[in-house]
Amino acid sequence: MLCREAGRQLQKGDNLIKEADTTAAGVIYWNEEIECISRSDLRKLQSEKLRKMVERIYYNVPFYRKKFDEAGIKPQDVKGVEDLHRLPFTTKQDLRDNYPYSLFAVPMKEIVRVHASSGTTGKSTVVGYTKEDLEIWSEVIARTLTCAGVTSKDVIQVAYGYGLFTGGLGVHYGAEKVGVTVIPISGGNTRRQIQVMRDFGTTALACTPSYALYLAEEMQDQKVRCEDISLRVGIFGAEPWTENMRKEIEQSLSITAIDIYGLSEIIGPGVASECVCQSGLHINEDHFIPEIIDPDTLEPLEEGEKGELVFTTVTKEGLPLLRYRTRDLTSLTYERCECGRTLARMRKCLGRSDDMLIIRGVNVFPSQIEAVLLETSGTKPHYQIIVDRKHNLDTLSLLVEVEEHFLSDEIRKLESMKEKIRHAVESNLGISVNVNLVEPKTIQRSEGKAKRVIDNRNNLQS
Ligand code: DLL
Numbered sequence: 001m002l003c004r005e006a007g008r009q010l011q012k013g014d015n016l017i018k019e020a021d022t023t024a025a026g027v028i029y030w031n032e033e034i035e036c037i038s039r040s041d042l043r044k045l046q047s048e049k050l051r052k053m054v055e056r057i058y059y060n061v062p063f064y065r066k067k068f069d070e071a072g073i074k075p076q077d078v079k080g081v082e083d084l085h086r087l088p089f090t091t092k093q094d095l096r097d098n099y100p101y102s103l104f105a106v107p108m109k110e111i112v113r114v115h116a117s118s119g120t121t122g123k124s125t126v127v128g129y130t131k132e133d134l135e136i137w138s139e140v141i142a143r144t145l146t147c148a149g150v151t152s153k154d155v156i157q158v159a160y161g162y163g164l165f166t167g168g169l170g171v172h173y174g175a176e177k178v179g180v181t182v183i184p185i186s187g188g189n190t191r192r193q194i195q196v197m198r199d200f201g202t203t204a205l206a207c208t209p210s211y212a213l214y215l216a217e218e219m220q221d222q223k224v225r226c227e228d229i230s231l232r233v234g235i236f237g238a239e240p241w242t243e244n245m246r247k248e249i250e251q252s253l254s255i256t257a258i259d260i261y262g263l264s265e266i267i268g269p270g271v272a273s274e275c276v277c278q279s280g281l282h283i284n285e286d287h288f289i290p291e292i293i294d295p296d297t298l299e300p301l302e303e304g305e306k307g308e309l310v311f312t313t314v315t316k317e318g319l320p321l322l323r324y325r326t327r328d329l330t331s332l333t334y335e336r337c338e339c340g341r342t343l344a345r346m347r348k349c350l351g352r353s354d355d356m357l358i359i360r361g362v363n364v365f366p367s368q369i370e371a372v373l374l375e376t377s378g379t380k381p382h383y384q385i386i387v388d389r390k391h392n393l394d395t396l397s398l399l400v401e402v403e404e405h406f407l408s409d410e411i412r413k414l415e416s417m418k419e420k421i422r423h424a425v426e427s428n429l430g431i432s433v434n435v436n437l438v439e440p441k442t443i444q445r446s447e448g449k450a451k452r453v454i455d456n457r458n459n460l461q462s
Contacts, residue, residue, distance in 0.1 A: 028340075030146035030178070031139070034286050035341045039334065042342070046289055047080030049314035054078045054087070057320050060105040063098055064088070064322065084291065084312060085300055089323045092125060095265065100126040105320050116164045117264045117363050124164075127264050128318040134173065136315055140270035140284045141174020147275040147282060147341075148235055148258040150204045152179030155230075157197055159207035159215075160238065160361075162186040166268025167238055167361070171206045174270065180204070187211065187361075190218045198229050205234045208361045209241035209249060209257070213392035216252035226254040235260055237269060239358040240350045246278075259348055265324055266311050272346055277338050280345030287315045290344060291323070292332055295353040306331045308353050309346065327354045357455065359387060360394045362431045366452050369398065372424040378406050378417055382443045388456045397434040398425070404440055 029035045037045070057064045058075045067088040068074070077083065095103060104111060112131050116124040129137065150156065156175050160167025168186055175182045183200055185193060187207065193215060196202065205212065212234055219225075231253055237260035249257045261281050262271035271288055272281035283290050288311045292301045295308040309326045313319075329351040336342050357364045366385055373379050380401040388395045400421065406414060418435045425433045444451070 028146075030143040035143065035282070035343055037286075037342055039342060042285060043081055045286055046314060047082075049286075050081060050084070050289065050312065051075075051078060053312075053314045053320055054322075057105060057322065061103060061320075063094065063103055081289065084289065084323070087312070087322050089298065089310070089325055090321050091325050092265070092327075095125045099124075101128065103321075104128050104318055106130055106317055111318050113169075114164075115166045115169075115264055115268065117166075125264060127166075127268075130317040133267070133316055133318050136287060137170060137267050137270055138173045138177040140267065140287060141171055142177045143282075143284060144260055144270055144273040145171075145175060145178050145180065145204075145235065147273050147339075148204075148233055148260075149256070149276050150175075150178065150180055150233060150235070154203045154233075155181040155183065155201050156204040156206055156235075157183045157185055157193070157200070157202040159185055159187055159193055159205065159211060160269075165361070166262070166264045167206075167208075170262070170268035170270060171235065175206075190215060191222075194219055194222060194224055197231060198224065201230050203230050203232050205231055205253075205255075207234075207236065208238050209234075209236040209245055210239065210360065210389070210392055210394060212236055212249050212253065212257070213245065216249065217392050220252075231255050234258060235273075237261055237273075238361045240348075242350065243348075261328075261346070261349060263326055263328075265319070265321060266313060266326075267316065271311070275337060275339040275341060279337065280333060280347055282337065282341050282343045282345055283332075285343050288313055290332060290346065292330070293325075295325075295327075295329075301331075303334055304331055306347075309349070327352045327356065329353055355453070357385075357387060357453065359396050359431055362429060364396075364429055364431065368429055369425060370452075372421060372428060373400060376417065376421055376424070378403050379421075380440055382440075382445075382450075383452065384443050385453045386456065387453070394457065395434065396425075396431060397436065399436050399438055399443055401440050401443055402437045406437075407439055 055075045058068055071088060073086060110130045111128040113129045114126055116126045158168055158171050160171055162168030172182055172184055183196060185196055232255055234255050234257045236257055246257045258274045259281060260269055260273040262269040266288055272283040274281050291310040292305060292307040293310050294301055301307040306329060309328045309330050311324050313321050328349045330346045330349045332344050332346055334344050337345060355366055369385055373383055380403060382401040384399040386397040414437055418437055421435045422433055
């Protein structure tokens with residue numbers, strides 16, 4: 001098998017263009033000029049954009065100007081992509097330190113939208129978009145959807161959350177740009193999702209892969225068969241998922257499952273996406289230049305070597321970022337894909353170089369939970385975070401040791417402490433948690449680093 005087109009398998013030797021012409025309303029690439037550009041022309045384009053962006057960032061963002069000055073670099077020193085390695089890195093901590101708007105490169109009157117992802121108590125990562133940034137976002141999502149074989153004939157159910165999370169609105173506007181019929185249902189309310197899918201003739205589903213599995217399971221429970229719905233393709237991302245999970249989703253929903261990758265800091269979804277060949281995610285390199293570095297030495301790695309993914313945005317106006325460390329681990333290939341696209345491809349991301357967990361699509365750092373516990377009197381500094389997957393949905397449980405005297409207190413007091421922790425975690429992280437209070441010394445002590453997180457999902461996947 002070489003490649004799949006809309007759930008159907010193409011054989012070696014098939015003429016992809018002809019196939020796509022007949023099956024996908026004539027749309028093969030959203031932007032063929034860029035998606036199939038020669039590598040040398042792309043490099044020229046990137047270099048030109050990088051030079052302009054460095055100039056802009058140096059004069060408009062004091063944080064970067066200081067970094068450049070400290071490193072003794074002037075904007076004119078950056079001649080092109082070959083000089084990327086000389087530029088300073090940016091981290092999530094830098095965004096937090098400059099919370100909420102200090103890294104923006106334009107006056108606030110030019111910012112027309114903000115999004116945010118969760119962060120340590122009260123401090124989320126805030127990102128801002130100008131009108132032009134929103135245009136770029138729609139463009140890269142249009143490429144993403146077209147890459148997945150979605151056309152204006154499709155009906156897309158957008159079950160990513162709408163709101164501060166970038167998933168819902170990001171996919172929404174790109175889908176409208178393509179002319180797809182959009183059902184902006186947002187996340188949750190599974191019963192309704194299934195009813196809408198059936199009644200509205202949904203052909204494409206956009207949500208996290210774990211939610212897709214959950215929907216499949218609910219459909220089975222409700223005796224809704226794949227033949228009862230028109231779904232043929234899924235646009236899944238926002239969390240790591242394995243090839244095994246892909247197989248399970250494809251079989252249970254009878255669809256082609258496409259992996260899409262992105263992060264709020266860079267733009268949201270639309271940074272990279274698979275085509276129907278499902279062999280790596282095409283990076284929208286004319287907007288986001290990727291590098292792979294060794295997360296320890298910070299030295300750039302070669303094509304094919306696994307390391308941490310770093311992006312430099314070269315067109316973003318609101319929040320341009322230089323060498324942003326994603327913490328996602330992957331490798332790159334610059335080989336042309338069978339679909340004809342020449343943009344670099346990244347391997348599926350399955351790991352991170354930090355301790356961030358992604359629970360039901362929400363980014364959670366153990367330190368956020370620790371911060372909540374520190375503020376709760378009566379708890380000991382011993383806790384364990386247990387992440388599991390039940391009925392294809394992530395669950396978060398917290399084991400917390402409480403001071404001895406609390407246990408001899410009335411049950412009412414313990415219940416109120418539990419409720420306090422639960423409420424604090426939920427309001428700070430936006431995710432539900434099951435809290436269990438336990439006696440002192442119940443949680444196993446470690447001789448080295450405390451094992452704070454038990455992620456049982458790792459045992460479920462390969
Ligand atoms: O998750 C943006 C997004 C929305 C992507 C919808 C795809 C679909 P954040 O909330 O900022 O943004 O989380 C970004 O999620 O650094 C990865 O660790 C992880 N992630 C996103 N997509 C994938 C994927 C959105 N396809 C963080 N595979 C990233 C693995 C992913 N991890």
